[in-house]
Amino acid sequence: MKRIIPHCFLFLAASVIPLMSGIVAAQEPPGKCATECHTDMRTVLPEKHMIVEGEDNISSCMQCHLPSSETRRDTHVFSAKVHKKHFSEKKLECSYCHIIDVGKSFSLPGRESIGVPDEQTMKFLPEITAEWAKSPFLATIHAKKDVACSSCHGDKLPVLDDKPENAVCFKCHGSYEQLAEKTPGKDHISRNPHASHLGVVNCRLCHKAHEASITYCLDCHKFEMNPIPGGKQ
Numbered sequence: 001m002k003r004i005i006p007h008c009f010l011f012l013a014a015s016v017i018p019l020m021s022g023i024v025a026a027q028e029p030p031g032k033c034a035t036e037c038h039t040d041m042r043t044v045l046p047e048k049h050m051i052v053e054g055e056d057n058i059s060s061c062m063q064c065h066l067p068s069s070e071t072r073r074d075t076h077v078f079s080a081k082v083h084k085k086h087f088s089e090k091k092l093e094c095s096y097c098h099i100i101d102v103g104k105s106f107s108l109p110g111r112e113s114i115g116v117p118d119e120q121t122m123k124f125l126p127e128i129t130a131e132w133a134k135s136p137f138l139a140t141i142h143a144k145k146d147v148a149c150s151s152c153h154g155d156k157l158p159v160l161d162d163k164p165e166n167a168v169c170f171k172c173h174g175s176y177e178q179l180a181e182k183t184p185g186k187d188h189i190s191r192n193p194h195a196s197h198l199g200v201v202n203c204r205l206c207h208k209a210h211e212a213s214i215t216y217c218l219d220c221h222k223f224e225m226n227p228i229p230g231g232k233q
Helices: 075-090 119-133 138-144 149-153 166-173 176-182
Strands: 099-101 105-107
Touching (some): 075 119, 075 149, 119 138
Antiparallel strands (some): 099 105
16 A cells, blocks of 8 residues: 655654653554554645655655665754654654664664663663753754754664764864864954864863753863853853
């Protein structure tokens, strides 16, 4: 049977807050889109989206929205839009789209596992994703620009304290030299956080994704500096 599959049903490894009230229970089988929520898939498709043949589940979306180097579409943007919509508004469980076997695998229908989730992982992932979807922190600044979890953490199940290295940041934001050109010091040219006398430092000293970012320079110095994105309000 032909089904029209929407552009917005790929979930990453964190799309639920199990401890919140009002969460929609997972369905069987996972990944099925044509439910009481979407009885007519055409109503949720982007205007110019192609008609897709296949099952009425997320595996049909994966014909184009493939992970990593396989992708023929912008998978990260696709994933970000889906998670924001279904996580923040509908509060679906991860298992609504993902096949989860704690201690063994975490996958989408028809796809290989992206990691081995333990109980701790399944507890913190919803909390971290909640911060990504809606918080005053840097993660939400990225979410608003449709930057998905996998854009920073890779196509794997994130683990506790998984923090990207500088090279991941540089892929989008450019080198320290390029950044320095965009962040001249306030009141004095030498007060440039990306042209520090300490040389190349870890981006994470200042930029915190899931907590308030800080200006590391001010641990020692007392002069004025430009506000840091995702810092204390």
